[in-house]
Amino acid sequence: MASIAVSLNTVLALCLLCACGALAACDEKDTVSADVAQVKLAGRMFHLQIAADFDTRMRGLGGRTHIDDDGGMIFVFPATQVGVQSFVMRDCPIDIDILYTDGVGRILTMHEMKAEPPRGEGEGKDGEPNEKYESRLRKYSSRYPATFVIEVKAGTIRKLGLKEGDLAVFDHAALKKMAK
Numbered sequence: 001m002a003s004i005a006v007s008l009n010t011v012l013a014l015c016l017l018c019a020c021g022a023l024a025a026c027d028e029k030d031t032v033s034a035d036v037a038q039v040k041l042a043g044r045m046f047h048l049q050i051a052a053d054f055d056t057r058m059r060g061l062g063g064r065t066h067i068d069d070d071g072g073m074i075f076v077f078p079a080t081q082v083g084v085q086s087f088v089m090r091d092c093p094i095d096i097d098i099l100y101t102d103g104v105g106r107i108l109t110m111h112e113m114k115a116e117p118p119r120g121e122g123e124g125k126d127g128e129p130n131e132k133y134e135s136r137l138r139k140y141s142s143r144y145p146a147t148f149v150i151e152v153k154a155g156t157i158r159k160l161g162l163k164e165g166d167l168a169v170f171d172h173a174a175l176k177k178m179a180k
Contacts, residue, residue, distance in 0.1 A: 032174040037050050038170065041169075045070065046070050051075040052076045052180060058090075063093075069153060071153070072151050072152035074149070074151075075151075076147065076148055077148075079176070079179075082146070088116075088139055090134070095154035097111070100146040102144070102147055103147040105148065106165065106166075107164050109141070109146075110163075
């Protein structure tokens with residue numbers, strides 16, 4: 001009887017270890033946290049800051065002087081705002097690559113956005129809306145209705161050989177729930 005008890009205890013301990021391991025594995029596979037989403041582009045993993053509300057989307061990567069090789073931002077729009085998107089390089093002193101995707105991550109359009117000259121006289125302060133400043137910024141259009149917009153370090157599109165129709169892999173359902 002004692003050997004059966006030991007075996008049963010061993011089996012229970014192994015089951016507990018397997019359950020804990022499975023939970024840990026689930027945690028490792030989480031692709032969306034409160035502020036960062038894991039996005040796979042051409043087999044390479046990126047850790048992108050999430051811009052799911054109006055203020056964060058408007059600020060974007062403005063003011064940043066560096067983007068990590070695996071960093072950047074993913075913008076998510078609520079269903080009521082899915083449409084042709086148009087981004088500008090507002091207060092952004094470095095070049096950025098931008099990818100517009102549909103609701104499941106299919107790349108619709110891509111651009112290599114170039115840094116704009118800093119604000120001049122009469123164009124307001126960084127981060128503040130100013131019609132004169134906004135009107136001179138080049139607009140980069142999605143051309144098609146886009147749910148997600150991904151911004152990464154300049155040169156990433158070319159380096160990874162991305163093309164329209166490729167799939168950006170991420171938890172689009174979780175991100176859509178975050179959109180405001």
